[in-house]
Amino acid sequence: MELVLNGLKRNTRTRTFMKALVLKAYNQFEVQEVGNPVLGPDEVLVAVKACGICGSDVHGMDGSTGRRRPPIIMGHEAAGIIGEVGADVKEWSPGDRVTFDSTIYCGVCAYCRNGQVNLCNNRRVLGVSCEDYRQDGAFAEFVAVPERILYRLPENLPFERAALVEPFSIALHALGLAQRRLNDTVVVVGAGMIGLALVQALRHTGCRKLISVDVSPERLELARSCGATHLVNSAGKPLDQIQEITQGAGADVTFEAVGLPPTVDLSLRCLRKGGSAVLVGNVTPVVDFPLQVVVTRELTVRGSCASRGEYPACIDMLARGALDPAPLISALAPLSEGAAWFDRLYRKEPGLLKVVLKP
Numbered sequence: 001m002e003l004v005l006n007g008l009k010r011n012t013r014t015r016t017f018m019k020a021l022v023l024k025a026y027n028q029f030e031v032q033e034v035g036n037p038v039l040g041p042d043e044v045l046v047a048v049k050a051c052g053i054c055g056s057d058v059h060g061m062d063g064s065t066g067r068r069r070p071p072i073i074m075g076h077e078a079a080g081i082i083g084e085v086g087a088d089v090k091e092w093s094p095g096d097r098v099t100f101d102s103t104i105y106c107g108v109c110a111y112c113r114n115g116q117v118n119l120c121n122n123r124r125v126l127g128v129s130c131e132d133y134r135q136d137g138a139f140a141e142f143v144a145v146p147e148r149i150l151y152r153l154p155e156n157l158p159f160e161r162a163a164l165v166e167p168f169s170i171a172l173h174a175l176g177l178a179q180r181r182l183n184d185t186v187v188v189v190g191a192g193m194i195g196l197a198l199v200q201a202l203r204h205t206g207c208r209k210l211i212s213v214d215v216s217p218e219r220l221e222l223a224r225s226c227g228a229t230h231l232v233n234s235a236g237k238p239l240d241q242i243q244e245i246t247q248g249a250g251a252d253v254t255f256e257a258v259g260l261p262p263t264v265d266l267s268l269r270c271l272r273k274g275g276s277a278v279l280v281g282n283v284t285p286v287v288d289f290p291l292q293v294v295v296t297r298e299l300t301v302r303g304s305c306a307s308r309g310e311y312p313a314c315i316d317m318l319a320r321g322a323l324d325p326a327p328l329i330s331a332l333a334p335l336s337e338g339a340a341w342f343d344r345l346y347r348k349e350p351g352l353l354k355v356v357l358k359p
Helices: 055-060 165-177 193-202 217-226 238-245 261-269 291-296 311-320 335-346
Strands: 003-005 008-010 017-025 028-035 043-052 077-086 097-100 142-146 150-152 185-189 209-214 230-233 251-256 271-279 300-303 329-334 354-358
Touching: 017 335, 028 335, 043 097, 055 335, 077 142, 077 165, 150 311, 165 193, 165 311, 185 193, 185 261, 193 209, 193 217, 209 217, 209 238, 217 230, 230 238, 238 261, 251 261, 261 271, 261 291, 329 335, 335 354
Parallel strands: 185 209, 185 251, 209 230, 251 271, 271 300, 329 354
Antiparallel strands: 003 008, 008 077, 017 028, 043 077, 043 142, 043 354, 077 097, 097 150
């Protein structure tokens, strides 16, 4: 029987407390028992079945980014089952399989009304604690999210793969911003999760040459399996290698998926005259900018932030196998082992790319 209790529609009463992986202090995690999220009338409570550790979580755990200030429950790449719904929620029910956007947008500002929800004036990101706000995330048994950021999952898409809709949607968003044509030569700088997702997506778009650049031989081999036609190790002379592959012409389009000064520089210098770059990575807030290269070669440079509207296509492509996160998942682990896996990722243990925790 459905009951309405304290403004929530629920099928059964739930426990008052839940287990969560909490960043207690910088570089210090602990699984704690914390209070269940309190739902608003337009929110749902999702029982988290899988949550990926994002590179931004690893970069932020030491305080270097200023966006993971303890105490905070991180985690924004997640999927699960609805456990409860707020009193005003009409389209969702307990038991529905869902994933959700990492961006909590307001839905009413000028950008939201224009469909640019990733640029929302009141934007919050799950699992982020910064100067402006604190928003607990999904490294927990339950997470509360507004119904407007929910997406339904097909039955044939496992939760651990569905948790990676978020990073794949970021890649699809960047892809949509690029000035691309059929038979272009494309360079993807960085073979982390976003870079490899970009390579997977780009292999379907008719690239003449698809060049992956990274410092890790292991990740470059992953890029080859994802569809890269050429591999460039940035430990050598990557610009010279790209010039050789393109016979001196340069690339038509580049995607920068790291966000460090040398990788941003390379993504611009390896372009042909009139080429275009999409900057996705943002590990460092400020980089040197080769202004004369951009001006005299008349390059187009575009930033890409999160995603907006790509989730349905991404879910469909994952369900059909057009995109496949399975080769990119290094480990599935219980939430209780989260601290150890964060440490291994932070130390850049060879062979690790994406770790998915299961509460």
